[in-house]
Amino acid sequence: MAAVTKGCKGEELTEMIDLHEAGAMAFTDGLKSIWHTDLFLKSLQYIQKFDGLLIDHAEDHWLSLFGQMHEGISSTSLGLKGIPRIAEEIAIRKNIELLEYAGGRLHFARVSTARSLKIIKAAKKKGLIVTCDVASYQPLLEDSLLSDFDTNYKLSPPLREKSDNEAIIKALKEGTIDVISSGHLPQDEESKSLEFDQADVGIINLQTFASQLAILSKSVDMEMLIEKVTAAPRRLLKIEQPKIEADEKANLTLFDPQANWIFTPKNNFSKSKNSPWLDKELTGKAVAVFNNNKHWIDV
Numbered sequence: 179m180a181a182v183t184k185g186c187k188g189e190e191l192t193e194m195i196d197l198h199e200a201g202a203m204a205f206t207d208g209l210k211s212i213w214h215t216d217l218f219l220k221s222l223q224y225i226q227k228f229d230g231l232l233i234d235h236a237e238d239h240w241l242s243l244f245g246q247m248h249e250g251i252s253s254t255s256l257g258l259k260g261i262p263r264i265a266e267e268i269a270i271r272k273n274i275e276l277l278e279y280a281g282g283r284l285h286f287a288r289v290s291t292a293r294s295l296k297i298i299k300a301a302k303k304k305g306l307i308v309t310c311d312v313a314s315y316q317p318l319l320e321d322s323l324l325s326d327f328d329t330n331y332k333l334s335p336p337l338r339e340k341s342d343n344e345a346i347i348k349a350l351k352e353g354t355i356d357v358i359s360s361g362h363l364p365q366d367e368e369s370k371s372l373e374f375d376q377a378d379v380g381i382i383n384l385q386t387f388a389s390q391l392a393i394l395s396k397s398v399d400m401e402m403l404i405e406k407v408t409a410a411p412r413r414l415l416k417i418e419q420p421k422i423e424a425d426e427k428a429n430l431t432l433f434d435p436q437a438n439w440i441f442t443p444k445n446n447f448s449k450s451k452n453s454p455w456l457d458k459e460l461t462g463k464a465v466a467v468f469n470n471n472k473h474w475i476d477v
Contacts, residue, residue, distance in 0.1 A: 179204045179233070179415075182221050188214045194224045203415050206233035206287070209334060209363075209379075211269060213239050218273060222282035231414055233285045236273060236294075237335065241265035246375050248321040248336040256324065258374065261336050263291040270294050274301045277308060285414060286310040288361060290335040292345030299354045309414060310354070313361030314390040315383060317346035323454075329370045329377035330454040333361075350398045350406070357414065358394075358406045360387040364450035382448045385441065385464075386455045392435045392462025400435065428468035437463040 180202035184190045194205060205221060212218045212234050221232055242265040247253050249260025270286060274297065277284045289295060289310045301308045313333075321337045331337060349355045363380030370377050383390075391403050412419050420429035439445075441455050466475040 179206050181205065182207045182212055182232070183214070183217060186210050188212060188217065191217055191220060191224070194221065194230070195227060198225075198228045198230060202230075203417075204231040204233055204285075207235070209235055211235050211237045211239060212273075215272070215276070219276050219280050222277060222280040222284065226282050229283065229416075231283045231285055233287055234269075234273060235287050235334075236266055236269035236289075237261075238265045238269045241268070245336070247324050247332065248338050250321060250339055252321045252324060256327070258324075263293060263338070263342075266291055266335060267293045267297065270297050274298075274306065274308060277301070277306055278304070283307045284309075285356075288313050288316070288335055288359070289355070290316055290338050290342060290346075292342050295345055295349045295354055299349070299352070302354070309356040311357035311359045311411075312346055312350070312355050313383075314358050314387055314394070315361060315381070317343040317350075318390060318393055319343075319454075324374075327374045328454065329372065329374055330381055330452055332374065332377055332379050333381065334379040347394075347397045350394070350402070356406065357410050358391070358403065359411075360384055362387075363452075364448055365452045367451060370452045380452060382446075382450050382453045385445075385447060386453065386460060388433055388435075388464045389455075389460040389462040391433075395435060404433075427471070428473075429470075430468050431464050432466040433463070434465050435462045437461065437465060439463050 180197040181192050182205045184192055186207040205225060225232055242261045244259050245261030246258040247260060249262040253260035289312055298308060298310050319337045320340055323331045323337065360383045362383045364382045365378045365380050394403055409419060422430060438461055440459050442457055
């Protein structure tokens, strides 16, 4: 993937065609929303020349400005400025209108609200080429967990309410959500050990990703979950699907959905520690990885 705008500032398009020729198949400004409407429209038009994918973290900058968590009862009781659902929903609706006008392929990253999913579902029914993903932890955690100002729960998009989580589970079952991502975003300790309003967003989630799939499998078929983690992202990015066959290069993960383990600082392989699951017992674990003639095993 390459940036949509130079420096991800939203002010000037990158040389998208040159970047594609250098290997980029998708374009995104990462955690930043592509707020510039004209540049969003032009990027959709440019990527059609090579059937590229535009990925956007949809959020209206002005509606979410200075927001610290989901806007609701919890934010009010904690005295923190909230990020309303409509900040995401209005951006998604606007960008789908631009997609309908310009054509192209559009993917929404880290969708978090029930209404956002309804808008995306309706766009798919109209035949627009629109897809979306959700972070694996999003339907499992709620904004009430921020009651003690634990900065490990400060995320973007923010943790929402139970009704949104239930809508995410339903959308996973129905196929509205195409991909499940880890939402892995490491931060150094100094950027998390601050007052809540000063702390950066994000958690590490590569090692704990599998345990969240195990929890989700209580509501969603495991084969469907695995497909949204493995094959679906490769289809969207037009990456070759690995085969598990004789004489093929091994590119696979062994996943034990019933493994019980404790995620501790000692077995944390990340240089960062920003995880709400440290020192907690988890179920579900990736016990081996084979890739690029290397292997890692932890049984």
